[in-house]
């Protein structure tokens with residue numbers, strides 16, 4: 001399928017950055033349903049991230065990308081999340097630059113996705129971070145099962161005096177988004 005996506009206005013400025021949608025239509029042939037691909041505005045991206053709770057978290061170390069699924073809750077420019085010790089935490093501590101991808105599928109072949117780029121910030125169980133840890137707890141505990149995937153491991157971590165659970169947040173610096181509209185599915 002010959003699909004192209006227009007992402008920038010003449011002069012190079014992103015239409016999404018200007019709060020407008022750009023779009024591009026494509027189809028295999030005239031008998032096939034048309035698809036419209038367009039950019040989401042900044043506000044549409046934030047709305048999607050705010051509405052969803054599951055994201056793919058991408059991080060990398062020494063040129064090696066690593067992607068895991070996490071639960072998160074969005075508030076005030078940050079995605080709050082929770083983890084046990086493990087590879088993603090080691091990577092993010094060593095290289096705090098991360099990306100989050102959030103997706104939603106609609107009717108037919110329609111979909112929306114928003115990508116956020118930003119920085120990892122650990123919320124340790126120490127004086128000075130109490131308010132933010134409580135904020136993370138409050139946001140995440142709205143969902144009854146949020147702790148389960150992050151709290152389960154094939155092998156339990158060694159028992160220590162301190163809780164191994166780590167709250168963190170992603171400070172979101174940049175968002176982009178696209179959506180595909182299956183014209184045939186529209187009323």
Ligand SMILES: Cc1cc2nc3c(=O)[nH]c(=O)nc-3n(C[C@H](O)[C@H](O)[C@H](O)COP(=O)(O)OP(=O)(O)OC[C@H]3O[C@@H](n4cnc5c(N)ncnc54)[C@H](O)[C@@H]3O)c2cc1C
Pocket residue numbers: 054068069070071072081082083084085086087088089146149150151153
């Ligand atoms: C819907 C959903 C929600 C989740 N929510 C959370 C969450 O909120 N917090 C959280 O910490 N985790 C969550 N998880 C689990 C998460 O995706 C990771 O599997 C888990 O956190 C372990 O990651 P780690 O980097 O600590 O791996 P480690 O435990 O350090 O794992 C070591 C190795 O195991 C492999 N591995 C780890 N996880 C997976 C996997 N899922 N699939 C294949 N190979 C794997 C990797 O090769 C890795 O190098 C969720 C998973 C799902 C499906």
